[in-house]
Amino acid sequence: MGVFGRLSLRARLSLAATAMAAVGLGIGGILLLIALDRALLGALDETARRQGEDIAALVESGQPPNPLPSFGAVVAQVIDAEGRVLASTPGGDRLTPVVAGDDLAAVRAGEAIELDGTRLGQPDPLRVIGVPTDAVSGPVTVLVAVSLEEQQRSVEFAKIGVAAGGAAVTAALAVLSWLVIVRALRPVDQLRGGAEEITGAGGGHRLPVPAGGDELSRLAVTLNDMLGRLDAAAARQRAFVADAAHELRSPIAALRTELEVALAHPDAVDPHDTAREALVEVERMGRLVDDLLVLAHLDSPRPVRRDELISLDELAVEVADGVRGARVPVSVAAGADVHTRGHRDSLSRVLRNLVGNAVRHASSSVTVTVTAAGSLARLAVTDDGAGVPPADRERIFERFTRLDDARDRDAGGSGLGLAIAREIVVAHGGTVTVEDAEPGARFVVTLPAARTTVGAPRAVT
Incomplete structure (x- = not known):
């Protein structure tokens, strides 16, 4: 250099x-x-x-x-x-x-x-x-x-005057430019000083915003917005890690208790019962780890593949067939040839999560409806349970959220299913909302339609 x-x-x-x-x-x-x-x-x-x-x-x-x-x-x-x-x-x-x-x-x-x-x-x-x-x-x-x-003689005098005047003007411009540049870069020093105070440990520290509304002011505002998003992401990550650790403690503690009891009282405990109960906890941990891996993948900057042409009618029937024998029947009312573009396995997981949630809370039945309206494909999962209070209709999509604190964890799941469903749908350019079904709740997924052909609905039970 x-x-x-x-x-x-x-x-x-x-x-x-x-x-x-x-x-x-x-x-x-x-x-x-x-x-x-x-x-x-x-x-x-x-x-x-x-x-x-x-x-x-x-x-x-x-x-x-x-x-x-x-x-x-x-x-x-x-x-x-x-x-x-x-x-x-x-x-x-x-x-x-x-x-x-x-x-x-x-x-x-x-x-x-x-x-x-x-x-x-x-x-x-x-x-x-x-x-x-x-x-x-x-x-x-x-x-x-x-x-x-x-x-x-006149030209020589002019040369002397031009040289002296040019030197004087150049020196004056040098001093003036130095003063102007020092004043213009003073907000940069303030931004640098503010950045040195930010440790990355939270606290909501922000950079000072220079007055004047110029480019540096807009840069400071943009950087502060970025810091706000980073703080929110860091807080969300810390909460996610804390919640995941809390969720994993329960099956680990139950599994440890089973094993300790079996070792302490080998004559009083049936090894087959111990193995069966341990397997239940291991499966529970496996489901939780799978959900955490899905969320980690959705949080990554890599975009979700959206290049497959998917028939939502067939997808609904496939998911309904997969839950045959559940505690309540699941029926499908699908329009003919309602398609969207996306990742089939991801959208199948969305529907499985919504149907599983509906089955847990339904009183007697769950219905999956597939319709098309213009450029949108609409998929609704309706149950006839207690419904979702209006104040909780956004909170239920947060990670590790359970509305019924009295419900045991085996019946209620990990609290990640609806969060995963929303993340996947948003990655596909769609939305997930909750409506009243009177009685019960209706979870509505809206996706961009790849091809819409309105036909007579067909019911599958």
Whole structure:
């Protein structure tokens, strides 16, 4: 990493802003000097041309005076077509023209050329232009050489001014950019300080929100929302772990008690009864572990597969057939060809959980109904039990929730079935709600329909 990379963010931003300003000012200063140089040369050429035109007017009126009036020019000469000097100012050569050869041809063509002043005994360079005119003897050219001293002095002064002004402005911009960047990044320091106080152990700590409603304020609000979601997820995970540990303690304690009694009183305990009761507890733990694994899978960021075309009618019949011999009969009233897309095993688990819950609470029967309404597929599980109080219709979908505290755990399950059902349905883009069945409760699952063909319902018992 170079020196620039080791600097602080403030320093890098300030240096970058200062460098950009310096480059901009440098380019602007160069363009200004070029424009000034061109403007001064143009003004100087125009002055020399007017002087040449004045002399040309004298030449056109007749025999020009010799020496010629200078009109402020360093040297002025009248040259005929052969390159001979017809007249000159007092400081000029009356035998040799100021320019000759290609330079003379360029001047006659209207160009302005620069000439070393030492050729005429001048310390500064000269600027030579030509003005063609007609004399009595034929066409002639008036050559006018003017000094570039004032033009060069003006450009030099402008260079000094541009350099000094550019340096001063660059320094001022560097200080200003540093102050602005320090002020702009002050909320970042506040956010960093607030982040250092967050330990991840809960407590609801949040980052300070800078005033002003700018991008940093919106970032702080977004980060606080994220922290809120993380706190909620952490609290949910802690509660889940605590509940899972609590649920596992009961079968483990029962199994340990059975084994300890069998070991302590081998003659008074039937080993077959002990094995049978231990197997019941092991099965109970197995069901609980299976439910916990399903919830862990649903909590993972991996999406649930939703690419299978599933007939809800067939799924309902299959689940009903699987609970034949339950304490209450389960019947199915299904519409023809109600389909959805999803993961068949997951949706089968949803229906098994809902039917199992209904069987536990029903008085005499459970009915599974499959219908379609537009773009939605509707699956309802109805029992004729005591129903669910309105205040508990959301709470029952929370993990490890049981409404009947007097019910034993073997009959009531682990309290995860409805939570798993809702998680799976939500992962499939659907909803689960509870309604009054009068009497009893109706659990309604709504899913996106893949194909809806309304047909006569058929009942299966």
